[in-house]
């Protein structure tokens with residue numbers, strides 16, 4: 001049953017799924033009256049999200065019916081970045097795109113680059129017909145690295161996949177480390193379970209450079225310096241060894257490589273850890289005592305901690321901790337970063353990489369799109385990028401080193417197509433903008449990276465204006481390009497049935513709105529990791545034993561840079577935004593006020609700065625203007641630039657990514673957004 005029965009004939013309640021990049025993947029109920037969605041609520045019957053939504057998505061109708069929705073195809077009439085367009089027909093827009101892409105492809109299809117990420121997490125609208133189209137075209141491949149690949153590869157090397165605890169079991173934990181996660185803002189339903197544990201007597205400890213809203217509610221906050229999480233994990237291991245808090249039986253039976261890591265950990269006494277992490281040796285000792293002597297003990301990490309040079313090694317080190325203490329023996333013990341490895345998505349069926357044939361196009365790392373767009377043809381790089389098709393992403397705002405990204409998108413010789421709901425910073429640079437449907441107007445199916453059910457999203461209302469789902473747009477483009485492969489004729493329902501194949505009974509999914517996957521309740525109680533040996537690989541093939549890797553930009557690794565830019569900056573999301581989504585929703589932006597950088601009172605006093613002042617945050621890559629918030633959210637030596645504002649809705653057309661770098665993580669090719677040194681000064685034109 002796709003709809004929930006209601007009493008009023010003109011009222012329908014339709015089952016949906018939140019499409020946003022958040023571990024919770026909430027089940028939705030959309031109330032529709034006479035064809036108009038009037039309410040978006042959580043589905044109380046969904047087992048892990050229980051009907052609660054965050055503020056952002058409870059305002060979803062405001063976003064869908066926003067007066068500035070792009071409702072028709074548009075062609076640029078102004079300069080790139082200016083955002084001036086004329087309305088054109090679908091016929092004209094598709095014809096022009098097919099002609100331009102076709103001409104480039106006739107010379108070299110690798111000069112065309114797709115650019116997409118998790119604007120929707122839906123398997124259909126995010127990664128199905130679009131991939132088929134670009135595979136058939138032979139376009140460059142895109143390494144979709146901008147969020148999680150360092151942590152993902154760390155889990156793959158250590159556990160054999162993105163696997164971990166089941167979120168509801170945190171309610172039974174006696175100790176929870178909330179490590180690099182502002183759960184209240186970005187993992188709400190985990191936080192509900194953590195609060196249950198707290199009420200039952202569990203100790204909650206937040207490990208985060210920022211004193212987040214989540215840290216406020218924990219028993220203890222350990223404010224380490226950005227990028228030093230791996231050193232803290234080594235220090236905990238040191239204390240586990242010297243105090244004999246190890247589960248030797250678990251280590252011997254279910255892990256491989258501990259003796260080498262043990263030797264390394266013994267080089268990290270608490271005093272050394274304290275000096276690197278900017279905390280006290282007492283904090284290291286007490287945390288180790290809590291971890292070593294409490295069962296069941298659980299760690300909830302999130303991806304922020306791996307957005308630094310040593311992010312992959314840090315995740316490996318933290319994920320090994322529960323193997324050393326035997327925490328995995330309990331279902332309420334262990335580690336969770338992502339559970340997406342549980343989702344049986346058949347990506348090959350959806351994306352059809354076989355359409356490439358024998359071709360092996362180059363791969364562009366999306367983190368480095370600024371440099372890629374500005375690069376000339378070369379034997380190493382391949383052909384100069386002549387066209388880019390952007391969907392489910394807003395790279396001019398969210399990609400690092402955004403002044404270079406904007407310069408790349410300003411190239412007059414670049415043909416740019418953007419599929420969007422709004423005229424974002426990126427859409428303003430497009431030659432053609434195509435109106436895409438929102439989640440309320442499209443069919444999709446979803447996995448999750450925070451729980452173990454899959455969901456369906458039924459279209460609740462008709463597409464607004466002339467908007468089309470991404471699947472339809474790429475189907476239409478394929479037809480205009482003359483692609484006759486039968487897979488381009490697959491309907492959205494056919495794609496939805498292909499997404500999980502026989503692993504999920506589609507009709508039951510449709511009937512209920514979600515499907516709970518089979519699972520082991522205590523997944524690694526007796527080993528059974530997804531590695532080749534079935535053991536946790538402390539010494540992993542190709543990576544060896546993990547170690548602390550310092551930030552690219554820190555006083556230790558770059559002292560001259562640190563002298564000029566002595567403040568470490570992290571850029572976690574503002575509570576009412578999700579990456580750059582929702583920034584243009586007036587009620588949510590009103591809650592955020594203006595772009596902020598948070599600073600400790602001592603650092604502000606040392607610079608003669610005061611709360612509420614307009615400031616300039618800068619480094620060699622650029623500058624960012626925002627308001628200064630002086631207070632306890634920032635520790636000494638660290639500033640928090642809350643993101644990600646659209647540049648055109650920020651101050652002086654800037655946002656925090658003017659400052660971040662295109663350098664990559666230790667492995668996984670991930671971004672290093674939180675590995676960034678800056679200085680702050682008053683704005684000369686202070687408002």
Ligand code: SF4
Pocket residue numbers: 018019020022023024025026052053054055056057058188189578
């Ligand atoms: S953003 Fe997260 S918490 Fe908010 S509705 Fe979506 S899945 Fe739920």
